[in-house]
Amino acid sequence: MQPGFQPHDTQAEKARLAELFAKQRAAYTEMPFTPEALRRDRLHRLRRALLAHMDNFAAAISADFGHRSPHETQLLEVFPSLGGVDHNLKHLHRWMKPQRRGASIWFKPASNTVIPQPLGVVGVIVPWNYPIFLAVGPLTSALAAGNRVIIKMSEYTPRCGEALRVALAEVFDESEVAVINGGVEVAQAFSTYAWDHLLFTGSTSVGRHVMRAAADNLTPVTLELGGKSPTIVHADYPIQTAAERILYGKCLNAGQTCVAPDYVLVPEGKEAEFAAAARAAVGAWYPNMASNPDYSGVVNGRHLARLQGYLDDAAKQGARIEALAECDPASGKLAPTLVFGTTDAMTVMQDEIFGPVLPVLTYKKLSDAIDFVNARPRPLALYYFDNDNSRIAEVMTRTISGGVGINETVIHVGQDDLPFGGVGPSGMGHYHGREGFETFSKMKPVFAQARLNGTWLLRPPYGKLVERMLSFMVR
Numbered sequence: 001m002q003p004g005f006q007p008h009d010t011q012a013e014k015a016r017l018a019e020l021f022a023k024q025r026a027a028y029t030e031m032p033f034t035p036e037a038l039r040r041d042r043l044h045r046l047r048r049a050l051l052a053h054m055d056n057f058a059a060a061i062s063a064d065f066g067h068r069s070p071h072e073t074q075l076l077e078v079f080p081s082l083g084g085v086d087h088n089l090k091h092l093h094r095w096m097k098p099q100r101r102g103a104s105i106w107f108k109p110a111s112n113t114v115i116p117q118p119l120g121v122v123g124v125i126v127p128w129n130y131p132i133f134l135a136v137g138p139l140t141s142a143l144a145a146g147n148r149v150i151i152k153m154s155e156y157t158p159r160c161g162e163a164l165r166v167a168l169a170e171v172f173d174e175s176e177v178a179v180i181n182g183g184v185e186v187a188q189a190f191s192t193y194a195w196d197h198l199l200f201t202g203s204t205s206v207g208r209h210v211m212r213a214a215a216d217n218l219t220p221v222t223l224e225l226g227g228k229s230p231t232i233v234h235a236d237y238p239i240q241t242a243a244e245r246i247l248y249g250k251c252l253n254a255g256q257t258c259v260a261p262d263y264v265l266v267p268e269g270k271e272a273e274f275a276a277a278a279r280a281a282v283g284a285w286y287p288n289m290a291s292n293p294d295y296s297g298v299v300n301g302r303h304l305a306r307l308q309g310y311l312d313d314a315a316k317q318g319a320r321i322e323a324l325a326e327c328d329p330a331s332g333k334l335a336p337t338l339v340f341g342t343t344d345a346m347t348v349m350q351d352e353i354f355g356p357v358l359p360v361l362t363y364k365k366l367s368d369a370i371d372f373v374n375a376r377p378r379p380l381a382l383y384y385f386d387n388d389n390s391r392i393a394e395v396m397t398r399t400i401s402g403g404v405g406i407n408e409t410v411i412h413v414g415q416d417d418l419p420f421g422g423v424g425p426s427g428m429g430h431y432h433g434r435e436g437f438e439t440f441s442k443m444k445p446v447f448a449q450a451r452l453n454g455t456w457l458l459r460p461p462y463g464k465l466v467e468r469m470l471s472f473m474v475r
Contacts, residue, residue: 141436
């Protein structure tokens with residue numbers, strides 16, 4: 001912890017959480033439906049706060065990480081956050097409209113409607129790797145849906161958590177939006193509250209604990225987890241282009257991205273060509289790696305040691321380690337590193353890497369690569385490099401993942417009109433765009449009976465008329 005920064009007091013934050021939850025619950029009870037004008041006003045206020053505090057966020061995140069480029073914070077956090085706000089503002093009126101649904105011919109002239117309704121008070125638990133984007137994304141969807149929101153920031157990025165608390169406090173009353181900081185005890189307490197919806201972004205192991213705690217209150221959850229996102233490169237695709245795009249996704253935020261390529265499958269015989277192209281790309285982007293202002297540090301010493309442990313374990317078991325640049329670990333950074341000759345016994349092939357370490361595996365046939373992916377837990381993202389539409393279709397139909405990038409990595413997360421979410425061990429539920437609005441809404445079905453209707457014909461006592469009608473109805 002750097003001098004001048006005071007850690008958040010656990011008991012004070014827990015007490016504040018209880019006060020905020022009660023305040024927001026009371027405010028929701030007083031106004032259970034948020035009109036469109038107020039939702040728009042809240043989204044505009046959020047947008048103003050992001051722009052006004054953009055530099056503060058970048059400085060706070062860089063201090064929390066040891067170093068992160070302010071350009072990277074703007075590109076990966078502020079820019080997509082603003083895009084999400086703008087997308088919601090553009091489509092909000094249409095999303096809020098009641099949706100007409102068809103009524104069965106046997107019940108006409110009755111009508112069916114689905115009415116989007118705010119759930120109430122939403123909790124959002126934010127990870128450390130993209131603390132602004134992964135707080136603002138769910139917040140945007142929840143505000144568009146008319147909810148009140150309390151955000152729990154990660155203890156690994158306390159300066160950013162405080163910067164976001166200050167920024168949002170300038171534009172929101174605590175009965176609308178509030179930020180909680182603090183350590184693990186605060187996060188554990190947070191997940192036990194009777195939220196109307198709880199969204200958690202983080203590791204699969206912690207996600208299990210969050211879901212167990214939420215189950216006591218039957219709190220509905222959206223879990224945005226992670227896993228080992230695979231990349232497959234077809235033999236016909238230019239290996240240099242593939243290597244550049246894969247390494248770009250792996251180097252962003254020093255690989256500390258839930259959808260970063262976790263391992264890559266290249267055709268047999270292409271390993272050396274892939275490594276050479278990867279080295280050339282990294283060298284062009286990040287000369288003088290340790291002091292390069294564009295390359296991020298690993299968030300803390302614990303995670304740096306974890307990543308080095310993966311490399312040490314792999315080397316002991318016979319893997320070949322190839323760093324793509326020189327970097328002194330004392331700098332708090334880890335150079336992008338390829339690992340060849342891995343086996344399933346190595347921890348680097350068991351755990352989500354969450355850093356700039358990339359195992360490179362080989363395959364003979366595309367079906368072998370698909371089988372390799374399918375033999376493992378369903379990932380949050382899958383990347384495939386190929387220009388043949390029939391093979392792309394084969395990969396799409398034979399694999400299941402949270403999201404897919406064709407001939408690109410990571411960027412699919414920033415598409416505002418695509419839902420974002422995992423499947424199985426990589427998560428459940430979606431947000432972003434319309435799916436985010438619906439996640440934080442009760443899509444309430446309403447059946448309206450017409451003044452004149454024929455349902456009386458089906459009431460007891462049952463006789464010949466009902467029998468004749470049933471003979472038609474059950475055909």
